[in-house]
Amino acid sequence: TWSSVPLAPPDSIFKLTAAYKADPFPQKVNLGVGAYRDDDSKPWVLPVVKKATELLLNDPNLDHEYLPITGLPEFTSAAARLILGADSPAIAEGRVTSVQTISGTGANHLGALFLSRFYEYGPAGKQVYLSDPTWINHFAIFRNVQIEPLTYPYYDPKTIGLAYDAFLETLSSAPSRSVFLLHACAHNPTGVDPTKEQWGKIADVILEKGHYAFFDCAYQGFASGDLEGDAWAVREFVKRGVPLLVCQSFAKNAGLYGERVGALHVVATTTEAANRIKSQLSVLARSEISNPPAHGARLVSLILNDEKLFGEWKQDIQTMAGRIIAMRKELHRLLTEELKTPGNWDHIVNQIGMFRCVFSFLFVLV
Numbered sequence: 001t002w003s004s005v006p007l008a009p010p011d012s013i014f015k016l017t018a019a020y021k022a023d024p025f026p027q028k029v030n031l032g033v034g035a036y037r038d039d040d041s042k043p044w045v046l047p048v049v050k051k052a053t054e055l056l057l058n059d060p061n062l063d064h065e066y067l068p069i070t071g072l073p074e075f076t077s078a079a080a081r082l083i084l085g086a087d088s089p090a091i092a093e094g095r096v097t098s099v100q101t102i103s104g105t106g107a108n109h110l111g112a113l114f115l116s117r118f119y120e121y122g123p124a125g126k127q128v129y130l131s132d133p134t135w136i137n138h139f140a141i142f143r144n145v146q147i148e149p150l151t152y153p154y155y156d157p158k159t160i161g162l163a164y165d166a167f168l169e170t171l172s173s174a175p176s177r178s179v180f181l182l183h184a185c186a187h188n189p190t191g192v193d194p195t196k197e198q199w200g201k202i203a204d205v206i207l208e209k210g211h212y213a214f215f216d217c218a219y220q221g222f223a224s225g226d227l228e229g230d231a232w233a234v235r236e237f238v239k240r241g242v243p244l245l246v247c248q249s250f251a252k253n254a255g256l257y258g259e260r261v262g263a264l265h266v267v268a269t270t271t272e273a274a275n276r277i278k279s280q281l282s283v284l285a286r287s288e289i290s291n292p293p294a295h296g297a298r299l300v301s302l303i304l305n306d307e308k309l310f311g312e313w314k315q316d317i318q319t320m321a322g323r324i325i326a327m328r329k330e331l332h333r334l335l336t337e338e339l340k341t342p343g344n345w346d347h348i349v350n351q352i353g354m355f356r357c358v359f360s361f362l363f364v365l366v
C-alpha cells in the first residue's frame with residue numbers, strides 16, 4: 001500500500017529553521033521565518049502576554065471545555081473592532097460575521113473554502129488573483145479548495161516599488177466579479193504597500209468592476225507600530241462599500257505564533273446576509289476543526305477587552321516595530337556611510353515590515 005505516494009519536498013522555510021537550529025556557528029542569523037527576535041536574536045514573549053497568562057492561570061473558573069464552533073465570542077467581537085474600527089458602522093449595523101480560525105492560515109483557508117462553495121463565479125470558473133509575488137502559501141491554500149490562483153503585477157524590480165499602473169490594468173481587464181487577494185499592510189514578501197491615494201484608486205476599480213476583495217491582514221501594528229494606520233485600507237474599503245472579507249492573525253502582533261489565534265471577518269450588506277454566512281461558516285468549521293483552540297483566544301480576548309492591558313499591548317507593539325525600524329536604519333547606515341556600498345539603498349528605510357530589507361536577500365518567509 002501507498003507505493004504510489006510520491007515523496008514531497010520538505011517546506012523550504014521550515015527546513016531552513018531546522019538547519020539553523022542544528023548549526024553550532026555562534027554568529028548565525030536566521031533570515032528565513034518571519035518571526036520577531038530581540039537584541040539577543042531570541043524569541044520575545046510580550047510582557048502583556050505574560051501578564052494575561054498569569055491572569056488566566058489564576059482564574060478559578062478556568063476550565064478546558066470546548067469553545068463554540070465559531071470561537072470565543074468575546075475574542076471574535078473584539079478582533080472585529082480591532083481591524084474594522086470600534087466605531088465601524090458595519091459592526092453597528094450587524095453586517096459583520098466573525099469566526100475564530102487557526103491563526104491567519106486558517107482564516108485564509110476558511111475564507112477560500114467559503115468562496116469555493118458559495119461565491120458566484122463567472123464563466124472563467126473558480127479563480128483568485130494573487131499579488132506577484134505573495135506569501136507562498138497562498139497558492140497552495142487556494143489550490144486545496146479547487147480555486148485556481150492567477151497573479152497580478154505588484155512589485156516592480158526597476159523601482160523597487162509598486163507596479164501600480166500594471167496592477168490597475170489587471171484590475172480593469174480581469175473579468176467582472178473576480179476575486180483579488182490584497183495584503184492589508186506590510187506586504188509579504190516585498191514590504192511595499194500602496195499609498196492611501198493608490199488604495200483609493202484600487203477601490204474605485206474594484207467597485208466599478210464588481211470585484212471581491214479578499215484581505216489578508218497578518219501584520220496589523222507589527223510593522224509600523226500603528227494599529228489604526230495599518231487598518232486604514234480595510235476600513236476605507238468597508239466605508240466605500242467594497243464587498244470583502246478579512247483574514248486576521250495575532251501570530252506576529254501578539255507574538256502568539258504557536259498558539260494559532262486568528263479570525264475571519266466577512267462584511268455583508270445586511271444583517272440577514274451576515275447571519276446566513278455565519279451559519280455556513282459554522283457548518284464548514286464544524287467539519288474541519290469542530291471548534292477552535294481556546295488558550296490563545298482567551299489571552300487575546302483579555303488584552304483587547306481591558307483598557308489597561310490594551311494600552312500595554314500597544315507599548316509592546318511599539319517596542320517590536322521600533323526595533324524593526326531601527327534595524328532598517330542601521331543597515332542603511334552601515335551600507336551607505338560605513339561601507340560606502342555602491343547603489344541606492346533607500347528602499348531599506350522606505351519599505352515596511354520585516355520583509356525584503358535588502359533587495360533579493362531576506363526573501364520569502366513563513
Ligand code: PMP
Pocket residue numbers: 034102103104105106108135183188216217218249250251257262365366
Ligand atoms: N498571511 C501572510 C501574508 C503571512 O505572511 C502569514 C505568516 N507569515 C500568514 C498569512 C499566516 O500566518 P499565521 O497562520 O501564522 O497566522
